[in-house]
Amino acid sequence: xxxxxxxxxxxxxxxxxxxxxxxxxxxxxxxxxxxxxxxxxxxxxxxxxxxxxxxxxxxxxxxxxxxxxxxxxxxxxxxxxxxxxxxxxxxxxxxxxxxxxxxxxxxxxxxxxxxxxxxxxxxxxxxxxxxxxxxxxxxxxxxxxxxxxxxxxxxxxxxxxxxxxxxxxxxxxxxxxxxxxxxxxxxxxxxxxxxxxxxxxxxxxxxxxxxxxxxxxxxxxxxxxxxxxxxxxxxxxxxxxxxxxxxxxxxxxxxxxxxxxxxxxxxxxxxxxxxxxxxxxxxxxxxxxxxxxxxxxxxxxxxx
Amino acid sequence: xxxxxxxxxxxxxxxxxxxxxxxxxxxxxxxxxxxxxxxxxxxxxxxxxxxxxxxxxxxxxxxxxxxxxxxxxxxxxxxxxxxxxxxxxxxxxxxxxxxxxxxxxxxxxxxxxxxxxxxxxxxxxxxxxxxxxxxxxxxxxxxxxxxxxxxxxxxxxxxxxxxxxxxxxxxxxxxxxxxxxxxxxxxxxxxxxxxxxxxxxxxxxxxxxxxxxxxxxxxxxxxxxxxxxxxxxxxxxxxxxxxxxxxxxxxxxxxxxxxxxxxxxxxxxxxxxxxxxxxxxxxxxxxxxxxxxxxxxx
Numbered sequence: 001x002x003x004x005x006x007x008x009x010x011x012x013x014x015x016x017x018x019x020x021x022x023x024x025x026x027x028x029x030x031x032x033x034x035x036x037x038x039x040x041x042x043x044x045x046x047x048x049x050x051x052x053x054x055x056x057x058x059x060x061x062x063x064x065x066x067x068x069x070x071x072x073x074x075x076x077x078x079x080x081x082x083x084x085x086x087x088x089x090x091x092x093x094x095x096x097x098x099x100x101x102x103x104x105x106x107x108x109x110x111x112x113x114x115x116x117x118x119x120x121x122x123x124x125x126x127x128x129x130x131x132x133x134x135x136x137x138x139x140x141x142x143x144x145x146x147x148x149x150x151x152x153x154x155x156x157x158x159x160x161x162x163x164x165x166x167x168x169x170x171x172x173x174x175x176x177x178x179x180x181x182x183x184x185x186x187x188x189x190x191x192x193x194x195x196x197x198x199x200x201x202x203x204x205x206x207x208x209x210x211x212x213x214x215x216x217x218x219x220x221x222x223x224x225x226x227x228x229x230x231x232x233x234x235x236x237x238x239x240x241x242x243x244x245x246x247x248x249x250x251x252x253x254x255x256x257x258x259x260x261x262x263x264x265x266x267x268x269x270x271x272x273x274x275x276x277x278x279x280x281x282x283x284x285x286x287x288x289x290x291x292x293x294x295x296x297x298x299x300x301x302x303x304x
Numbered sequence: 305x306x307x308x309x310x311x312x313x314x315x316x317x318x319x320x321x322x323x324x325x326x327x328x329x330x331x332x333x334x335x336x337x338x339x340x341x342x343x344x345x346x347x348x349x350x351x352x353x354x355x356x357x358x359x360x361x362x363x364x365x366x367x368x369x370x371x372x373x374x375x376x377x378x379x380x381x382x383x384x385x386x387x388x389x390x391x392x393x394x395x396x397x398x399x400x401x402x403x404x405x406x407x408x409x410x411x412x413x414x415x416x417x418x419x420x421x422x423x424x425x426x427x428x429x430x431x432x433x434x435x436x437x438x439x440x441x442x443x444x445x446x447x448x449x450x451x452x453x454x455x456x457x458x459x460x461x462x463x464x465x466x467x468x469x470x471x472x473x474x475x476x477x478x479x480x481x482x483x484x485x486x487x488x489x490x491x492x493x494x495x496x497x498x499x500x501x502x503x504x505x506x507x508x509x510x511x512x513x514x515x516x517x518x519x520x521x522x523x524x525x526x527x528x529x530x531x532x533x534x535x536x537x538x539x540x541x542x543x544x545x546x547x548x549x550x551x552x553x554x555x556x557x558x559x560x561x562x563x564x565x566x567x568x569x570x571x572x573x574x575x576x577x578x579x580x581x582x583x584x585x586x587x588x589x590x591x592x593x594x595x596x597x598x599x600x601x602x
Contacts, residue, residue, distance in 0.1 A: 204369060
């Protein structure tokens with residue numbers, strides 16, 4: 001084998017990316033997700049360009065139709081629908097990604113510890129995980145979302161701010177969405193820790209933390225990434241559900257979920273107000289699931 | 305259950321450990337590294353270059369492993385981390401024990417790859433294990449084990465998974481490196497031909513006990529224990545045509561705590577009531593030749 005062949009077939013990641021790229025559905029899912037992120041991030045520039053303020057209520061132009069500056073018209077308070085959808089996307093996608101990553105960190109830690117150390121710790125952590133899975137999620141989320149932050153020692157200003165409702169919903173969702181990842185990581189860790197290279201690392205003097213981070217984690221990362229992509233879809237839906245029920249992101253900060261909530265009384269008069277955010281949630285979840293399927297195929301160990 | 309195993313290896317010498325699968329060869333090696341899986345435990349002493357390792361705290365073991373005592377594994381396919389390029393894997397050992405920075409460790413790793421005879425080591429260091437052939441991988445495993453110039457190298461069937469021509473190359477490489485570095489080698493194998501070639505002294509293990517110990521020459525020319533004799537008889541000879549290969553009848557017994565007598569008695573054609581009742585001690589029957597058998601007394 002010459003240097004050229006090495007360069008072509010270098011890392012496992014390059015082979016995975018090649019396989020992912022061959023999957024049309026997954027690739028289009030990725031394009032759609034990137035487009036949605038760009039769409040959301042374009043909110044402020046577009047606002048400045050069109051010279052409008054998305055939070056500025058203008059009751060005189062309630063339900064006004066499309067115009068040169070208000071491309072998707074006005075909502076029930078006369079705010080620009082397009083810009084609010086874009087800001088809402090920032091919140092919805094931000095919550096989705098942040099809660100998934102935070103949940104992944106919790107799940108990876110618990111799964112690694114349970115799988116690698118085994119024994120009583122494993123039993124304890126896995127029964128705890130089973131317990132979390134057995135909890136009725138929606139009532140739990142609602143109760144957690146209804147906790148008064150001022151009673152926890154936060155200032156009243158912070159408790160009412162939109163940042164607080166963002167962090168709160170991220171934390172709440174992360175606290176319950178790690179279970180799938182924890183189980184997956186534990187299962188993979190159980191099989192990896194019996195592999196000879198883990199013993200080899202121990203024999204060459206590596207400590208437990210180093211073995212976990214350098215020998216075990218890189219070899220269980222593939223199923224984690226697949227699982228994260230699937231969790232992301234459900235997290236975005238969770239945020240939508242919570243906001244729809246009024247426990248999520250507090251208005252006037254828009255999220256796709258609370259825009260749906262606002263629109264529900266107006267379905268008869270202004271159906272588009274419900275259709276736009278609903279459609280965006282739908283497209284996002286579908287795109288994310290396509291990506292997840294593609295990752296699953298690309299990371300399939302049988303193809304390696 | 306490994307029991308009463310005691311041996312010393314001088315610097316620059318090779319001890320062969322032979323015995324069939326499951327007789328405790330690998331367990332003895334793991335005991336030497338303080339890695340016996342629970343619930344087993346080790347009693348006795350491990351001394352390397354005058355330092356007693358048996359009493360040291362669990363937290364001190366990582367400093368010993370890979371630095372003073374290193375190990376080469378049987379399966380080069382599985383002994384390397386599939387997600388890390390080989391240069392980094394060798395570099396990591398150096399980074400751990402010689403507190404080299406990553407950059408220096410990588411450069412040293414390339415040197416180690418050159419030492420084990422890998423062509424164009426600088427490019428090879430960036431390869432992943434799956435891109436290398438079995439022989440190459442075993443060279444990498446050896447480079448990893450020898451990176452810190454250990455006092456003792458345990459080679460657990462290092463050539464079993466390789467084809468015969470590669471086996472010879474790897475054995476030659478190990479002998480050359482042993483001469484250069486001057487470490488003691490404990491060579492575990494069930495391949496008698498390989499052991500006869502590489503070892504200075506050989507211990508034969510059966511069901512967790514040493515049954516015979518002698519210099520390699522002596523052992524192969526004058527085996528005393530019926531088990532050793534049986535093992536040597538099972539080696540196919542290239543000059544006689546054999547219709548059937550010789551075997552030792554039976555299997556290694558499953559040992560519980562109250563096994564009486566010689567552990568080999570059940571499979572031994574010489575065994576009598578004495579063998580079934582009394583455990584034979586390992587005694588010196590000739591200068592530098594010990595055997596644990598009632599029937600092999602002078």
